Amino acid sequence: MTLPDDQQLAEFRDYLLRYALYRLRDEAAAEEAVQDTLLAALQAKSGFGAQSSVKTWLTGILKHKIIDAQRKLCREPLQIDERVDSDGDVSDFDGLFDKTGHWGSDGPRTWANPDASLEQQDFWRMYEKCNERLTKRTALVFAMRESLGYEIEEICQNLEITATNCSVLLYRARMSLRLCLEKNWFGERS
Amino acid sequence: MMNCKEATRMVSEGLDRDLALGEKLRLQLHLFICDYCRNFSKQGNFLRRAAQSANKRKSD
Incomplete structure (x- = not known):
């Protein structure tokens, strides 16, 4: 078994960081998950040899750290615009609809x-900007569902949230992203 | 009759679970007469394609 040299380690780190960042959409949380992974790897060097590659092995550890981090992110206190009524109603988009619940002029x-x-x-670039406007929790659930293809049950389980909460967050993500892209990208083109 | 607020919720849910037959029919009926919600539905599908292709771009 050969240990990775410094340059290899730096490459692994970059790779793991990108991997984590994409799944967590939070830089601090991603950094932490990668640190924890490398620490865990150092403490359990014996696992090295048996694996097909160090990268695969590290990614395997990272996956567990990411799930922990996702849970933690989801437990952070809600921001004001993330509050949802118990019946799952989303009122933050009410301004887009008229009194009868139909689209206004826009x-x-x-x-x-x-x-x-x-x-x-x-x-x-615009897509990233629009994504950054989502709250952490909303962006996290959207990425899990749409980029990584998790089923709702899996998201609920991993993040320990209810299905209603999950579907509200996804609705919010879709409403925000489409509005942002229409205003800032497609609006000029149609 | 479903209003647009309900229809957009239903479109979004339809991307995440199989809608019941009744829900599907009521939504179809609404989409049939509502251009805005039909656009919303197409945009929801597009966001999915975009998110998937964003994922591919990142892993390249």
């Missing part, structure tokens, strides 16, 4: 050929 427009945007660097 309803969703037609986005012309949106998939072409996926090829454009500028689109991804």
Whole structure:
């Protein structure tokens, strides 16, 4: 068994950090998860040899640390705009609807050929910006569902939240992201 | 008749679970007459494609 040298370790660290950041969408939490992973790895060097590669082994440890971190993030106190009524009603988007619950004058427009945007660097910059506007918890649940393809039950289990809460967070993410992209990206193009 | 607020919730839920037949029918009916909500539904699908392709970009 050979231990990774400093340069390899730095590469692993970068890789693990990107991996964690994408799943946690929180820099501090991602840093911490990676630190914990490397610490755990050092303490359990014996696990090294048996694994197909150090990277796989480290990623395996990191996955557990990420689940812990996700739970912790989800337990942080709610920000004001994240409060949800017990019946799961979301009132933060009420301004978009009229008194009868129909779209006002500013309803969703037609986005012309949106998939072409996926090829454009500028689109991804805006996509990131729009994602950053989501609260941590909302962004986390959206990433778990849509980027990583978790089922609702798995998200509820990992984060220890209810299905209603989960579906409210996903609704909020979709409403916010579409509004942000329409205002800042697709609006100019249609 | 479902209003747009309810319809958008239903569209979002439909991306996460199988809707019951009754829910599906009421939503279809609403989407049939409402351009805004139809756009919302397409945008929800697009956000999914975007999130998946963001994931691929990150792992490359």
